[in-house]
Amino acid sequence: MPDPIITLTTDFGEDSPYVASMKGVILGINPAARLVDLSHQLPPQNLTHAAFFLATTVPCFSTEVLHVVVVDPGVGTERALLYVEVEGHHLLAPDNGCWTLLARQGSRPPRVLKLVEPRYWRQLVSATFHGRDILAPVAGHLSLGLDPQSLGPVASEWVQLEFPVPALEPDRLAGEVIFVDHYGNLITNIPGDAFHALAAGPVRVAVGSQEVARRVRTYGEAEPGTFVALISSAGMLEIAVVQGNAARLMCARPGTPVVAERREM
Amino acid sequence: MPDPIITLTTDFGEDSPYVASMKGVILGINPAARLVDLSHQLPPQNLTHAAFFLATTVPCFSTEVLHVVVVDPGVGTERALLYVEVEGHHLLAPDNGCWTLLARQGSRPPRVLKLVEPRYWRQLVSATFHGRDILAPVAGHLSLGLDPQSLGPVASEWVQLEFPVPALEPDRLAGEVIFVDHYGNLITNIPGDAFHALAAGPVRVAVGSQEVARRVRTYGEAEPGTFVALISSAGMLEIAVVQGNAARLMCARPGTPVVAERREM
């Protein structure tokens, strides 16, 4: 059996000593653990973004993997730290809702434990870096085969993030940008299926007050500079500019309204 | 034998869920694969840069390694996806010429296959993310020992990038900046050998209209702030500012002309 895989997702930044510190602690407990960086560039303390990131990426992994997530604006306060099993995936994360969008994709209820057993933590726990002092050592111990039950009691409640809910009517889909990728493409919260059904006929798509010129299957179908609507690789309505940066050109960002509606012929 | 190594080179950005998704897919198929990040910060959709990056880095690796490259402005269009063997190195990449500078360093013709066998892809292939849906699973299967021949037919043609060709005369070398590194050093397309021969006598070096003060072997030989010409670690003429940023100070970037010529004594 290959050595256990532990992924790391944080908002620490690539320049940070905090990522390296966590890696050191995990490998100190389980030198055979295989660390995989997902991202350390999540926008600082942005839980909605973290939720979207995890909902997009975790399902691509097999369920043997352990995911450690540190986006933690509430570090050192009363907020709990959790071990979560959701649709077979395993995560360690602060109780701030960052994994709840992932959970909504499934039908089974998650299994959630509160980390309260200091035996699996570092001896000195700082007030501001529970990633290094609690999550990293717990990840190390889990990867050695520790039964999660040893970590603490089952939790029956946890923080759930509110996500903007799109208004989906037969003739009109109204949502918003929830994520801007590295190319400036705008990923919305409007499901691709709903858009696909609506777009069987003529359709008008707008980002704020700006109209999107064309509906395409992929970027390469239109001329450079064209504003296009398509279904993203995560299955959502996406707005892009061919070989350009839609976020910049449309002054759009998370929260900018996006509407697709049936057009009179 | 150690577990197989797969490198990843993309223009996705460190903040992107796309890198993480590809890692999940590869490890889902071969949990023993060892992933090595080369860079995820290639300039978006810049094929010339990608070509330079691969020509510089791939030769440092042994030939057992598999390199997955996703700089893919043509995703979802007719452009093919390729398996390439070049000077013993193995790559998976879109057919956009990103590996052709690497191929020019060698003498043997490359072996190129077109990926057409969907059995080794993800079940649902999106129109905009072939890195996750085709290249990643194919990399996973190859790392398990799949014979590349199973991937598809031999290709006899592929896209070749045009690279700016320097004009190399006995008394004058005229080229351009092809790459700016993180320190602002300017790497040109003028071979170090040619410069070395010319610079046996007095020589004048200019970036655009700005003269370079000194020829050195390494940065530390001149005072801070001096503009220097030297031979880069990749064997090309390089222009730098000692303890400074040449790109910024000279307003230079890829494409800026660079000339080295014999000077009257």
Place this chain on the structure above:
Amino acid sequence: MPDPIITLTTDFGEDSPYVASMKGVILGINPAARLVDLSHQLPPQNLTHAAFFLATTVPCFSTEVLHVVVVDPGVGTERALLYVEVEGHHLLAPDNGCWTLLARQGSRPPRVLKLVEPRYWRQLVSATFHGRDILAPVAGHLSLGLDPQSLGPVASEWVQLEFPVPALEPDRLAGEVIFVDHYGNLITNIPGDAFHALAAGPVRVAVGSQEVARRVRTYGEAEPGTFVALISSAGMLEIAVVQGNAARLMCARPGTPVVAERREM
């Protein structure tokens, strides 16, 4: 026994072919080596920052790990390259003082060897990239079990960086910012212990001429926007803004003076 771990810490930037080149060279010599990125975003050629980074992160690792550090403004000059054992940790680094803050945390004298044995280097050593041509291959050979003694003679002298020393008096602690993290938090060179003792009574903390409103144990204890003083996860006095960026709001950076003093009641 798990495969050997080699960490990489550089100022090359994530976009650089230099990181990838070093990885290729190490894995070419020892295909079983397990590479762990600490950071490639150290501020270019900033030795003080590198020293702080290493002093914070290396102690989190177990002593089996080999750390390769390339922040090397003097590359190609007479400066030596070193193999260092400090408090049981193993490093390869240029002789520029980047590891000396780490050494000060311990009581045992470091063991230092000069790398002079070209048998363990690449055949062609460039003048500007000793990370790839000397440190990477030496790391590969060490990870295969090479006795460090083969690398070169013991050194009795090495470069020591000067670090700003805080003035610690019973009623007044005067230091400076030595590190700004990704969130804009200001880490100072004033030991947390000293601050803790002083802050038993009423205390005034100032960054430059700006007063810090509150003393807290962790960020979450004060309202968003409050300037707070706390003890950092590395045990130093830290200045932060709750859910904000202290560096930006206070125009502070490494070198900005920080004072904590007893206040009249």
